[in-house]
Amino acid sequence: MSSQLVGKMYMWVIHRQGMSRNDDGQNRTTRLSRRRLIQSGAATTGLTALGGCLGGSGGGGSSGPVRVGVLSPLSGAWTVYGKAHRRGFELAMDEVNANGGINGRDVEVIVEDTQTDPKTVTEKAQKVIRQDNVDVVAGTFSSASRNAAAPVVTQEDKVLLYPTFYEGQDQENFPGTCNDLLFMFGIVPSQQAAPWMDHMTSEHGSNFYMVGSDYVWPRFTNKRVKANLQELGGNVVGEEYIPLGTSDFGSVLSRISNSDADIVFGTLTGTDTIAFAKQFYSRGLNEEFTYWTVDDEEFATQGKGPQAAHGTYVSFDYFHTIDTELNKQFVSKVQSEYGENAGMDTVGAAMYNAGHMFAKAANEVGSVNTDDIIGGLEGLSHTGPQGELKMREKDHQMVLPSYLTRVPESWSDTNDFEGMFEIIDKQESVTPETANCEFPLGKGN
Template identity: 35%
Template structure:
């Protein structure tokens, strides 16, 4: 267990409260963000962009970092991966930022990552993903398959459901995650009877519904992504399959699907994330209060992706304070010392060797109030697979992504 130092806990508390303003003559620290605020992936990017602005305000309201304000430079990638490469270069070379945070899909992460590595600009990817990235220059704050897919499979198996059908988005996240589902299902004693990869622009699922009716799985494991794929859940319910098959998902809720869909279409779908808006605790109460103050009481839902962003900014700021500098190597060393705090989702801390997070995981079921009911949790879950293949302390020059084939 990584010990959270008292001074770090105090610093984090300061970020959630008000403190004296930053001196007016202090030179700002330039920081950068690039997300999908428009286009088909803005169902994820909007909340993440809102979390970015709120995190920067929170840090600046508490005195900034090293007594200096943060100046945020933001770009909207418009759901176009080529723009991620362009804007990452601009942030590193023209804007000279101390850190880049951004990317929604895994494809966008892989557009940013080589640019950040090449330009020696620290990079945070704040989204759940298919796992396996091992890169000295990269820190990831989202949940990974050993923390998410494995518990979902175990939940289904323990509830007597052993026959799985996988539906996945047709890009690297979907393909790699589908492999993880198959591995975890097989290990748990179940079977995968079918897998379909769905392009992001598809919104007609008639043929998929027919396949499900023929295969009769106990579980439909959804790795669907984006606004178009929301149609699957509506068509699944309309076909009357909800009473015969259990949907579990590693992505449902990140795009506020439970808000868009009717209770009949969404209720009962089971998911696993570190954060749900309904979680208790003083840190989440304070966070929700600040979010509501900034964005209003009618905000659809605060997503897990938004909190992964919040965590990323605060962990970086705490590391800079500990390092006493924005120098990349010094900040990396500070992060690797096990920086952590009690955030909205509970206790989070940086896992030194993998640059992922140790964090709590909550299993929840979509309810009839367009939200989630938590039905189980696991505390301080480590990125198990990443630990087995990635040790950036021993191998600091490593910069690659491990996939399920490496786990065999």
């Protein structure tokens, strides 16, 4: 990554495969707006020189910048989620730096593209910790990528701020969950699906056909949803898990068409969920079945387009369209920074909350050392764009709102994030089920 030999240097440093780019693929070496400038009396080259000018580096020290390594899926099958993932954390750190940083120190963010590949996640996690000497790691997207990063942060004794909606913590997935070093900012099935099971079965029927991608999140999510469904007297009439990267869903759709399902419950992800929805619509199955997905946030829905999305039910803790004053301000900042057509989703909001809560915890405890950050985050309350939030101390899981939405027939413009979802109902605060972990949580095996 090259440096301009000038007397000013931006604190925001972004690494992507040897070249910095924005999330639309255009070359750049820094973000241009609202970044704090650091005056330097001499020309310098590279990140090492920057650390020297500031009198220190990260790694829990008390001088120089606080460093955060952000692991985002900026290429590959989950690129659809990567923009908001990265944007949320960028905006949070903009605001933190504008308000004095962390304990008087600026925050420097190092972004790495995980390429939607667990092996690359492991490599990038090792890189930001061992080479870039970060104080904390934020991001990864899927459960598989989180599980790839977790052994690294465990070995290196660094906190991981995980933003994504996921299956819930289970000791079987340790060290990807049930780990004192992991903090979960995303919604889980007991918050995302369970609150709406009675509504969906009462309104649309109790026979479910489950279709998911073949990895941890869909399988464990469906396991929990099936338990909720059985309590309501419902049935699973079909359950299939599809390899990531599938483009032809013809045989699956034929089995759905011939089933007694009332609701097709989707846990497909990435480009697969887009392809499935388009083929579901083209076969006219949207006229025969209710489609409820716990994946298709704003960017997946944008990728599907209006025709393939109309009538789809989606449930999350956050939507771009939420009518709160703080969310209006948040969306306004997103669009001011990234363009009037820029959107935001649940993962971006979680990254935004994670950034602010990390900074709040560090400022309260006066340190970015790992054990201090753990103590500072446990039990911490925060007001986010979606409402009131709290990081539960026992299992590091967020207490969050929950919203049930539907894509209305009136939605016709793929860039209209305001009109993409209509809110059917909401619950202001939903406490998740207690994690299936051994307590107290520990580091390492």
